[in-house]
Amino acid sequence: GIQVEQSPPDLILQEGANSTLRCNFSDSVNNLQWFHQNPWGQLINLFYIPSGTKQNGRLSATTVATERYSLLYISSSQTTDSGVYFCAVALGDNFNKFYFGSGTKLNVKP
Amino acid sequence: GAVVSQHPSWVICKSGTSVKIECRSLDFQATTMFWYRQFPKQSLMLMATSNEGSKATYEQGVEKDKFLINHASLTLSTLTVTSAHPEDSSFYICSASPMEIAFFGQGTRLTVV
Secondary structure, eight states: OOOEEEEOSEEEEETTOOEEEEEEESSOOSEEEEEEEOTTOOEEEEEEOSSEEEEETTEEEEEEGGGTEEEEEEOSOOGGGOEEEEEEEEOTTOTTOOEEOOOEEEEEEO | OOOEEEEOSEEEEOTTOOEEEEEEESSSOOSEEEEEEEOTTSOEEEEEEEETTSOOEEOTTOOTTTEEEEEEETTEEEEEEOSOOGGGOEEEEEEEOSSSSOEEOOOEEEEEO
């Protein structure tokens, strides 16, 4: 099956710092999304980004499909950014059948 | 965005009993829904694909007879954990999608005692 690897596994930042989270995947995908899981377990969509670059406020993401990786950038981090960030990919006929990476746990300190 | 609602949010049950978890798409129809399981400090693992009007498709290693899935309407899928044991304690979460973006329910935290 497809392998989805995220790095780093843990990240501690001071408020205001910038960070880059990486997602590598082992096969061609037809869907890639980034999610933030809050402390209560809720998964929040950040980006639908099977290719290209998108920006939403302090967050941006880039996927280079030909090289099988995606990056999530967080700028001017805030304590509310803390939580676990997951990359998830789908492949083949089923566009929304996701396989998740191992996640990056982010802790932003005041 | 679209709304996927899951119920209950948490449940405690005795070992050997069965528990039913509901996943509803509130503002769109979903012929396909997905069920995931997440153990503490781990990632989400796909358990099965719930297909409206037909049998669910299970991932390798997931026991079909333990995790019964019923997708009886275009807005409701249910996951029943049968004869639950403490090792079934986990966070169960469903997803559905009106288009290419997936939306997840709030999750159900199951504790089997």
